[in-house]
Amino acid sequence: MTRARPRVAAIVLAAGGSSRTAPLHKLLAPDATGLPMIARTLRAITASRANPVIVVLGHRAAEIRAAASMDRQVDNPPQFITAPNHACGLSRTLAAGIRAASTYPAVAGALVCLGDMPLIGTDLIDRMITAxxxxxxxxGVVPAHEGRRGNPVLWGRAMFPALxxxxxxxxxxxxxxxxxxxxxxxxxxxxxxxxFDTPDRLADFARRFADG
Structure with missing residues (x-):
């Protein structure tokens, strides 16, 4: 029997309450084209080599899912799950995503992405997967700029139990x-x-991607 080639899943964390931008929810905020932030973030991720793409929902799950599904340029539609204990903290949202990724035997690692980082491009994601x-x-793999690491972070399957x-x-x-x-x-x-997790940053996001 031919063994499946190893692949990397993407886990998109989108369960938070967005308290710093209340009453607005940052993931529902539109860019200059009207595309919600969560959909803009997913456009780059779903265009990458990551497979499957798992979006972990929680707070206002139905609205976030609807907003995430607005983009018609998605070639690799994501899988949506809900973290039942998302209110217990980010670790529980992450655990729900890792659990879902673990069900795919060929998944050798998971790229953990934040729903409010729409500037992350497909090229970076693919280079991290290749590395x-x-x-x-x-x-795993971390991206670095001028000596500082940031997000997303890619974790190997051996790290799943610790996560x-x-x-x-x-x-x-x-x-x-x-x-x-x-x-x-x-x-x-x-x-x-x-x-983009403050009102000022949301105002900045609203001016982004004017060229589509």
Whole structure:
């Protein structure tokens, strides 16, 4: 029997309450073309080599899913799941995504993406996947700009049990501190630190992508 080629899943975290932009929800905010932030983020991810793409929902799940489905340029439609205990913190949302990715035997790693980072491009995602598949013995891959690491972060399957065991609202930050020296690095631009989680940043996002 032919063994399936290893692949990398993308897990998009989209379960948060967006309290810093309340009453607006950042993932529903439109860019200059009217495309919601979550859909803009997914456009680059679904165009990449990542497969499957898993979107983890929680707060206002139905609205976020509807907004994420507005883009007609998606060639690789994502899978939507809901983290039942998302209110317990980012770690539980991440665990739901890792659990879903684990059901695919060919998945050798998972790229953890944040729903509010729409400037991350397909090229960076593909370069991170290529770097990981070339060095599958590493814990994962991080993007770096001017000596600083950012998001997304790619974790190898060997790290899945540790990711599932995380608690609280810090996500995988403790694991990053522990394993960063052993992770592969991929050069990136300032977009790896650019999120949109304040009213001023949402106003900036509303002016972006005017050319489509």
């Amino acid at each position: 990981f598949l070339a060095h599958p013995d590493r814990p 599932l065991a995380l608690t609280g609202d810090r996500g995988a930050r403790p694991l990053l501190h522990q394993h960063e020296a052993d992770m592969a690095r991929v050069a990136a631009g300032p977009e790896i630190m650019a999120d």
